[in-house]
Amino acid sequence: MPLMPKRIKFRKQQRGRLRGNATRGNYVSFGDFGLQALEPHWITARQIEAGRIAAQRFLRRQGKIYIRLFPDKPVSKKPLETRMGKGKADTDFWAARVKPGTMLFEIAGVPESLAKEAMARVAHKMPVRCRFVGRRLAV
Amino acid sequence: MSHETPTIAANQRQQVGTRYARRLRQAGRIPAVIYGHGKDPMAIEMDEKETLTQLHMGSHVINIDVDGGSVETCLVKDLQFGYLGDNVIHLDLTRVNLDEEVTVNVQLNFSGSPEASKKPGNILVFDMNELEVRCKVRDIPEEIKVDLGNMLESYNVGELTLPDGVEALTEPETSVARIQFVQEEDLDQEAAEIEGDSSPEVIGESDAKADGDGGGEESSSD
Numbered sequence: 001m002p003l004m005p006k007r008i009k010f011r012k013q014q015r016g017r018l019r020g021n022a023t024r025g026n027y028v029s030f031g032d033f034g035l036q037a038l039e040p041h042w043i044t045a046r047q048i049e050a051g052r053i054a055a056q057r058f059l060r061r062q063g064k065i066y067i068r069l070f071p072d073k074p075v076s077k078k079p080l081e082t083r084m085g086k087g088k089a090d091t092d093f094w095a096a097r098v099k100p101g102t103m104l105f106e107i108a109g110v111p112e113s114l115a116k117e118a119m120a121r122v123a124h125k126m127p128v129r130c131r132f133v134g135r136r137l138a139v
Numbered sequence: 140m141s142h143e144t145p146t147i148a149a150n151q152r153q154q155v156g157t158r159y160a161r162r163l164r165q166a167g168r169i170p171a172v173i174y175g176h177g178k179d180p181m182a183i184e185m186d187e188k189e190t191l192t193q194l195h196m197g198s199h200v201i202n203i204d205v206d207g208g209s210v211e212t213c214l215v216k217d218l219q220f221g222y223l224g225d226n227v228i229h230l231d232l233t234r235v236n237l238d239e240e241v242t243v244n245v246q247l248n249f250s251g252s253p254e255a256s257k258k259p260g261n262i263l264v265f266d267m268n269e270l271e272v273r274c275k276v277r278d279i280p281e282e283i284k285v286d287l288g289n290m291l292e293s294y295n296v297g298e299l300t301l302p303d304g305v306e307a308l309t310e311p312e313t314s315v316a317r318i319q320f321v322q323e324e325d326l327d328q329e330a331a332e333i334e335g336d337s338s339p340e341v342i343g344e345s346d347a348k349a350d351g352d353g354g355g356e357e358s359s360s361d
Contacts, residue, residue, distance in 0.1 A: 004338075004339055005339045006339055006340065007339055007340045007341075007342050008339045008340070008341055008342065009341070009342050009343070010341070011341050011344075021222040021223075022224075026222075026223065026224035027220070027224040027225065032265075036223065036224075038223075061259065061260050061262075061321045061322075062262060062321075063262060063321075064262060064264055064319065064321070091338070100222070100223070101222055101223045101224055103224075108262075108264060108265065109262040109263055109264060109265075133225060135268065136220065136224060136225045137191075137194055137195065137218060137225075137227060138218075138244060138246070138268075138269055139194065139199065139215045139216075139217070139218055139243070139244065
């Protein structure tokens with residue numbers, strides 16, 4: 001089932017802007033390798049789900065996949081052939097706001113070559129340019 | 140430290156700020172700052188390649204030779220990363236004595252694969268990649284070796300073999316690595332779940348509705 005919040009405070013949201021780069025969630029935290037977004041975009045719950053399924057089918061019960069983004073933004077859409085006005089439409093889909101640098105998925109428990117191939121399959125499902133990254137230097 | 144403390148040549152920075160730091164980085168240098176021990180902080184610049192090589196080798200303590208004169212023994216306190224979160228753009232170094240006790244994070248180096256992880260559906264999950272330890276500066280290990288060959292279901296911090304003089308600050312019951320069973324996904328069930336799409340509950344809306352219907356009765360919903 002595509003991701004969405006269980007409880008929300010407000011049914012509809014304004015669109016907002018995606019400015020700047022990610023300052024949080026921009027490095028590999030849980031797994032060994034990750035897929036990092038290089039462009040700003042809204043990523044829908046369906047796209048996240050498609051990415052997850054693509055990786056899981058490829059890995060076949062090897063490795064663990066971490067989804068580092070959550071679609072918590074309701075995006076509304078007016079039905080077709082409707083006149084303008086009459087208020088804001090109902091929610092059409094849920095999206096995650098992604099800034100350049102955001103870690104989208106992480107993977108653990110598999111060799112680098114396998115992780116790279118799995119992430120390449122996930123990247124095909126994403127609406128943004130991505131890159132494959134490993135853990136960063138720590139002190 | 141199992142090897143000699145590396146020495147890196149550095150120059151004091153006369154001009155500080157974003158613009159000058161950026162020019163340094165373009166020239167293959169890396170800006171840093173040295174502080175601590177009641178002395179004034181000192182802005183310096185070092186060779187990027189040499190510094191990163193030492194950091195990748197697990198060095199925590201570095202001798203900084205400032206302008207070919209004074210040599211400061213420094214502990215790498217913090218790293219600052221670029222906008223994509225991986226390239227080092229600045230170092231924080233703190234002055235230390237080799238007999239001083241410090242708290243540092245040391246990388247764990249895993250080796251061996253447990254029998255249980257070879258069964259189909261079982262995967263080896265690492266819960267931590269570095270361990271917080273307290274020890275004297277001269278005793279800081281580059282890495283802690285973890286042999287998972289004899290591991291059963293999980294490997295805890297208490298089971299780690301630490302070098303002499305090194306004390307783990309993490310609770311001994313904390314898991315370092317464990318075997319996890321991955322269930323096979325049921326695609327038919329997933330498809331059914333997608334069809335039965337639901338919308339989230341709006342906080343306060345159900346309360347308001349219950350208040351309206353019940354004529355001021357206390358709502359039971361949460």
